[in-house]
Amino acid sequence: METSDPSVRDLLAANIKRARADRGLSLSELSRRSSIGKATLSQLESGAGNPTIETVFSLSRALELPISDLLESSHHGGMTVVRGQEQEVLAGEAVELRMLRRIESDGVIFEVYDQRVRGAASQRSLGHVGTERTIVQAGRLRVEVGGSTAELGPSDSVAFDASLPHSYQAIGGEVRSVLLLQYRGGSSPHA
Secondary structure (H helix, E strand, C coil): CCCCCCCHHHHHHHHHHHHHHHHCCCHHHHHHHHCCCHHHHHHHHCCCCCCCHHHHHHHHHHHCCCHHHHHCCCCCCCCCCCCHHHCCCEECCCEEEEEEEEEEECCEEEEEEEEEECCCCEEEECCCCCEEEEEEEEEEEEEEECCEEEEECCCCEEEEECCCCEEEEEEEEEEEEEEEEEEECCCCCCC
């Protein structure tokens, strides 16, 4: 018998509340640290907000948590099948992410995402916790990190400190890639 998984909104709402309480932060203080309006945070905590990539990455940075700590519930035992088409898309200005899996091993957390970068826009991030790796499967991708730029094609990859400001831009059409985020133990109270 299959059970309905909670939505990204529901998971984010519960996980923001938990993380804020664990740290003893008020809504106002989290708003200040994340540069997200207090009203928006209140909506997100009530499950009524519409989270974007930018919002989730800002919360990850402010709470010093892996993104999966904000977007996933705990899964225990047995076989886990993730159907990409059934995963909710976390959309940003130019990027769509679908979380496929969180893997924990020897105090290190890996998050695996299916990533699509749409053409004609740039996805900018002020930075967030972890190390970011992108492996291009199809298309051409321009990546900028701290003033350095690289252009990647199929089978090319890039890795960098995700706390640095960075951006992705598709060159000449949509890019399909795999995004891996890596966190050291201690980045998460659950690690």
